[in-house]
Amino acid sequence: MYLFCAMGLIFPAAAAFVAASLNQRAYSGGNQICHTIAYNILRNKEDAEECANDTYLGAWSSIPPQRPNRLSIYLGKITRNLALNRYKRYTAEKRGHGQVVLALSELEACVPSETTVEQTIEENELAAAIDRFLYAKPKLNRNIFVRRYYHLYAIRDIADAYGMSESKVTSLLFRMRNELRRFLEKEGIML
Incomplete structure (x- = not known):
């Protein structure tokens, strides 16, 4: 895995270090925001946690072409869309009603x-x-x-x-x- 920076290519060892530090930061505080957004939509702790985790996978695969100005807002949008899609899937099956x-x-x-x-x-x-x-x-x-x-x-x-x-x-x-x-x-x- 290679990462790019302003000066050019970052080598695989550096890429692994950057990915690990981003992952650590994400789970220390940023993940709570994503979890809260997902929980407010789904009202299920496990599903909210899964959406919050899927957010980082979605961000990882979409950021090279996207380049968001504010990462927290970008992650929030991804989380919200994932949670709404999951909610639509559940309500199509159950026809339940909630806050959404x-x-x-x-x-x-x-x-x-x-x-x-x-x-x-x-x-x-x-x-x-x-x-x-x-x-x-x-x-x-x-x-x-x-x-x-x-x-x-x-x-x-x-x-x-x-x-x-x-x-x-x-x-x-x-x-x-x-x-x-x-x-x-x-x-x-x-x-």
Whole structure:
């Protein structure tokens, strides 16, 4: 196995050392973030651990062509996609419901349902509009929204993390969804 650096090729012994140190760092703290993201989606400790471990395999095979700016965000996205794919596989078999279904159903009213041939363009426009909406909001509101609808935290967990009541978090999210719907309509994004 060879690794490349800014100065050129790193020899196999150095590659093994770099891989071992990355692996050690990943399991010391970074793996906890991946595990939490996966657990919030799957609600199963063993499956979350497996997704967190699969994240590093996915990152290892995809990083040479990708080159992410922030590794933690990149690993989080890989973990989230792996966990969502596993969740879809499980719910296709069991038809169960959990936080994922609940959180995504709350957003249905303010996100377009079916896309046309221009799917990629529309998705990029939607993502950019949501980013503009969120960055115009106070940091606390933005963080709560992202925890709920991206990381799929339960309302109770968000309330505990921010020292708020569940009803206050629910109310805040309800208002933000309504504001998002109005914002997207104003931006010309069809709902």
